[in-house]
Amino acid sequence: MDIIYLHDLRIETVIGVNDWERRIKQTVVLDVEMGTDTRRAAAADRIDDTVDYKAVAKRLVAFVAGSNFFLVETLAERVADILNNEFKVPWCRVRLNKQGAVRYVRDVGVIIERGTRS
Secondary structure, three states, rough: EEEEEEEEEEEEEEEEOOOOHOOOEEEEEEEEEEEEHHHHHHOOOOOOOOOOHHHHHHHHHHHHHHHEEEEEEEHHHHHHHHHHHEEEEEEEEEEEEOOOOOOHHHHHOOEEEEEEOO
């Protein structure tokens, strides 16, 4: 399995359980890895034969910026759903980082994997 990835995708959104978090936008950082087979795309040299990472980035920015979740777990799950179902990625890893959410800690978040890695 080959992996196409996007790292350090920064998006402003409403996320959190505290009252003050519900009134502001915070930056979340997404790293996504999408398992696929790139051989056909490489042979044909055609974007239509691979995962279009620009289209993925645009879709995730639009979705996350417009979302309003309490938990990073929920947001990560919805991102994985988009990758698996809309972009037909058989396997993905989503790392969602909510920097500064915990005092004295730079990074906090969740990493999930969905689908079958072959």
